[in-house]
Amino acid sequence: MEHITETATLKAPAERFTGDVHLNMIESPTSPGRLAAALVRFTPGARTNWHSHANGQTLYVTDGVGLVGTRDGSVVRVSAGETVKCPAGEEHWHGATDTTFMAHIAMVVGDTDGDGTTWLEPVTADEYAAALNTTD
Template identity: 85%
Template structure:
């Protein structure tokens, strides 16, 4: 058994996120499980870049209201207690609404090279605005 009493909060890297995002790692990929998990907090309007995961991703919303969008324009509005699962290889993004913060626990199964995430370009302000509009319907 290992008891980890605290993990320091770090600001998420600007090259992968828009706005203010903060990370607390829970688990990093290591043999044999290769689980990666983190508590991620997004301020209003903050979001990830487009990205995909080799083995998919599970997002469990712990606080606030979040959006998860895909390349085909699908948008899920999720609130505390809800979970969104993104399948392997699906390009997507996630973040807070423009008026409410959002926190989630992000879980992925990594591969031999790390957490299996492929980071892509930022979500544009126009894409984000369309997602907000779609989520309001």
């Protein structure tokens, strides 16, 4: 058994996120395990870049209200206690709404080269505004 009493809160890298995002790593993919998990906190308007995961991603929202969008224009509004599963290879993004914070636990099963994430371009202001307008 390993008891971890504290993990450092890190500022998420600007080349992968828009706005202020902070994370606490829960688990990193180390052999023989391949799970990567982090608590990720988004300030209002903050979001990830477009990205995909070789083996998919599961997001469990712990606090606030957020958005998850896909390339086909589908957007879901998520709240605390809800889970979103993004399938392998699906390009998507996630973040807070423009008026609320949002926090989630992001979980991926990595591949042999790390966590299996492919980072892409930022979500534009127009794409984000459209997402805000397409959810209830």
